[in-house]
Amino acid sequence: MSEYNFIPEERETVINLSDGDKQWEVFTMQKRIIHKLNKIGAKPYKVEKDEEGNIISASYKLDYNQVSFRKKGEKRILTDEQRQILRDRMAKARSKK
Secondary structure: OOHHHOOHHHOOEEEEEEOOOOEEEEEEOOHHHHHHHHHOOOOOOEEEEOOOOOEEEEEEEEEHHHOOOOOOOOOOOOOHHHHHHHHHHHHHHHHOO
16 A cells, blocks of 8 residues: 555654653655755664555654754845835846856
8 A cells, every 4th residue: 555545634643752752753755845854964763565565654762953943034025216225236246156
């Protein structure tokens, strides 16, 4: 059974933090999250696979400073004049290289 046979509501990521050892424990069944964690060099300490060898879930331990939370950015609304000023500033910065 491939991980894609699970309905989306069953594919989850759970993140826990222990105050005792200041480590995040991440359990995920989401392929996108597994790829992101592997890309930053995190190594899973536990991997579950199906009969075909496809990864179903992975568990990771991350240092406290490896996880951060960001405020969602607000989209800037610019006038045409403001856009042109920014274009000119960028062109000037690029020409200095």
